[in-house]
Every structure is written in structure tokens, then in C-alpha cells.
Amino acid sequence: MKYGIVIFPSKTLQDKANSLRKRYDSHYGLIPPHVTLKYPFEADEHTTEAIVQELRHIASEVQPFTLTSGNVSSFYPTNNVIYFKIAQSEALATLNNKMHDGVLATEKEYAFVPHLTIGQNLSDAEHADVLGRLKMLDYHYEQVIDRFHLLYQLEDGFWTVYETFHLGKDC
Amino acid sequence: MKYGIVIFPSKTLQDKANSLRKRYDSHYGLIPPHVTLKYPFEADEHTTEAIVQELRHIASEVQPFTLTSGNVSSFYPTNNVIYFKIAQSEALATLNNKMHDGVLATEKEYAFVPHLTIGQNLSDAEHADVLGRLKMLDYHYEQVIDRFHLLYQLEDGFWTVYETFHLGKDC
Numbered sequence: 001m002k003y004g005i006v007i008f009p010s011k012t013l014q015d016k017a018n019s020l021r022k023r024y025d026s027h028y029g030l031i032p033p034h035v036t037l038k039y040p041f042e043a044d045e046h047t048t049e050a051i052v053q054e055l056r057h058i059a060s061e062v063q064p065f066t067l068t069s070g071n072v073s074s075f076y077p078t079n080n081v082i083y084f085k086i087a088q089s090e091a092l093a094t095l096n097n098k099m100h101d102g103v104l105a106t107e108k109e110y111a112f113v114p115h116l117t118i119g120q121n122l123s124d125a126e127h128a129d130v131l132g133r134l135k136m137l138d139y140h141y142e143q144v145i146d147r148f149h150l151l152y153q154l155e156d157g158f159w160t161v162y163e164t165f166h167l168g169k170d171c
Numbered sequence: 172m173k174y175g176i177v178i179f180p181s182k183t184l185q186d187k188a189n190s191l192r193k194r195y196d197s198h199y200g201l202i203p204p205h206v207t208l209k210y211p212f213e214a215d216e217h218t219t220e221a222i223v224q225e226l227r228h229i230a231s232e233v234q235p236f237t238l239t240s241g242n243v244s245s246f247y248p249t250n251n252v253i254y255f256k257i258a259q260s261e262a263l264a265t266l267n268n269k270m271h272d273g274v275l276a277t278e279k280e281y282a283f284v285p286h287l288t289i290g291q292n293l294s295d296a297e298h299a300d301v302l303g304r305l306k307m308l309d310y311h312y313e314q315v316i317d318r319f320h321l322l323y324q325l326e327d328g329f330w331t332v333y334e335t336f337h338l339g340k341d342c
Contacts, residue, residue, distance in 0.1 A: 001182065008331050008332070011172065011323060011325065011331075014325050014331060015325055015326045015327075018325055018326070018327050018329065019326075019327070022327065029200040029201075029329070030200075032325065032329055032330075032331040147334070149332060152182060154182065154185050154186055154189055154203065155186045155189070155190075156186075156189050156190070156193065158189065158200070158203055159203075160179050160182075160185060160203040161179070161320060161332035161335065162335075163318070163335045164332065164333075164334045164335040169342075170342075171340075171341075171342040
């Protein structure tokens with residue numbers, strides 16, 4: 001089974017993101033707008049309980065924090081992903097680190113750059129055009145994040161939430 | 172904000188459902204396959220915490236239970252919704268009742284018939300054709316349900332999970 005771990009930001013920011021994802025993100029519809037904490041990873045269904053226990057432990061150790069979104073940027077030339085910048089923070093870095101350790105140990109393909117994807121799988125020309133138009137706009141929002149979610153992927157690519165974890169709480 | 176309360180059945184059953192929803196369900200993509208416990212209802216964002224507290228209380232009072240899916244049926248002539256039958260059970264009825272009381276009190280438009288929708292907004296001809304072909308097939312699965320989810324709807328119709336509630340547990 002393929003799992004992923006994400007933060008869903010405020011409805012306001014999700015609505016802003018989806019108004020753009022609708023046009024530019026080939027994954028629009030597969031998953032709501034999100035900030036990825038740990039990229040999709042394979043795990044045996046029998047290890048789900050161990051993963052859940054570990055995530056409960058991680059959640060209990062990190063207090064709710066303020067997440068700040070900023071303007072539009074891109075991972076070009078690594079890839080043509082366009083995203084809302086999310087300010088790096090100690091809480092995000094700690095969550096990401098702990099989610100790549102112990103029972104959750106997997107290789108990190110890239111350094112952790114917090115972001116909320118709004119466009120992907122664009123041609124070079126589309127990418128340049130969309131980025132050029134959006135990078136003037138301001139998507140600065142601040143919001144308290146008090147939870148994250150463990151998701152699993154269905155055969156047709158859609159993601160279903162398995163569980164919510166509350167920051168700063170034991171359960 | 173519009174909220175809804177659902178059970179996500181096993182990945183196996185969700186995959187079976189989505190292979191059909193892809194063709195027959197106009198809401199495919201807006202939400203993973205689910206069994207509705209409480210239909211979408213409006214609530215002020217300031218009452219979210221009271222709703223969450225009430226759902227925690229309800230979850231703690233109902234033990235995990237076995238959910239049994241069956242063959243394909245339809246709500247025709249009330250509407251052209253085609254679904255996997257879900258066997259009525261004391262746990263489902265109790266959850267549904269408690270979710271229409273107290274802070275969660277809303278009118279029930281229909282009697283509670285547990286089901287997992289696989290087709291909707293079909294023309295009469297399509298509905299008759301699809302139902303005729305699917306109702307011979309067997310979708311009998313049994314699975315333990317130990318959780319339900321509170322969701323909210325984004326402006327473009329997509330549903331995001333707000334929180335998971337564990338049956339038989341205080342948190």
C-alpha cells in the first residue's frame with residue numbers, strides 16, 4: 001500500500017490553490033491542496049499500526065505552529081512544478097526529519113522545501129507563461145496548523161485519509 | 172462551511188467502487204468512495220469545535236463493528252442513484268441517530284438506508300442499462316470499521332478530511 005503524509009492548510013488557502021490547480025495541476029481531483037511532509041512511500045499493510053504509533057508519538061512532540069504561505073515559485077529547472085512558497089519553520093523541519101527516521105526511514109530524494117503545489121506536468125512554454133503571470137500575485141496567508149494526516153492511495157490514483165494526528169497531543 | 176460525516180470502507184471495496192464510479196458517478200473525484208453517516212450540513216466555523224467534541228463523544232460510545240456490503244441496487248424511482256447495498260446494523264443506525272441529535276440536529280430528508288454510491292445523475296436509460304448489468308454481480312465483503320471522518324467541502328465541490336474519530340475510544 002502506498003502512503004503519504006500531508007498538512008491540509010486552511011479552507012481559504014485550499015480554495016485559492018484549487019482555483020489555479022483546476023487549470024494547471026494534473027493531480028487536481030486526486031487529492032485536496034496540501035503541503036507534503038513525507039512523499040509517497042510503500043509500506044506493508046501489516047506495518048500500518050507501527051506507522052500510526054510512530055506518527056502519534058511524533059505529533060505529541062511537536063506543538064501547533066503558524067504556517068505562512070507566500071508568493072508563487074517553481075522548482076524549474078529540476079522540474080516544472082509551480083507552487084505557493086511555504087516559509088520554512090522549525091516545526092515543519094522537525095516533522096519532516098522525524099518522518100524519515102525509525103520505522104518511517106526512507107531516502108529523501110530532494111532537500112525539504114515546504115510548498116503547496118498548484119501546477120505540474122506543464123510543458124516548458126506553459127510553465128514559463130503561467131509562472132510569469134502568477135509570480136506577481138500575493139498569496140500571503142498565516143494560519144495555525146494543529147494537525148496532519150496519513151493518507152493511502154487507491155488503485156486509480158486517488159488519496160483517502162486514513163487518520164488525523166493532533167500536534168501537541170497524545171492522541 | 173459545509174460538513175459531512177462518512178465511513179471510508181476498506182481499500183479493496185473502495186477500489187471496486189471507483190472502477191465503477193469512474194464511468195457512472197458524476198461525483199467521482201470529489202470524494203473517495205464512502206458510506207454516508209450524515210448528509211452535508213451547514214455549520215458556522217465557530218461551531219466546529221462543538222461538533223468535534225460531540226463526534227468524539229459519539230465515537231466513544233459505539234464499538235468497532237463489522238460492515239457488510241452486498242450486491243448492487245438503486246433508489247429508483249426516488250432518484251437514479253445506484254449503489255452497493257450495505258447491511259443495516261445496530262452500530263450504523265446508532266451512529267446515524269446520534270448524528271442527528273443535540274448540536275448535530277438536522278432534519279433527515281430520507282430514512283437512513285446505508286449504501287455506497289457508485290452511480291448518480293444518470294439518465295433513465297443509462298440507469299436502467301447500468302443497473303441491469305451490475306445487479307447480477309456480487310460485491311459481498313466484510314470488514315471491521317473502527318473509525319469515521321468529518322469532512323468539509325471546498326468551493327469547487329471537493330471534500331477535505333478535517334478529522335478522524337475512533338470508535339470505542341475517548342480520543
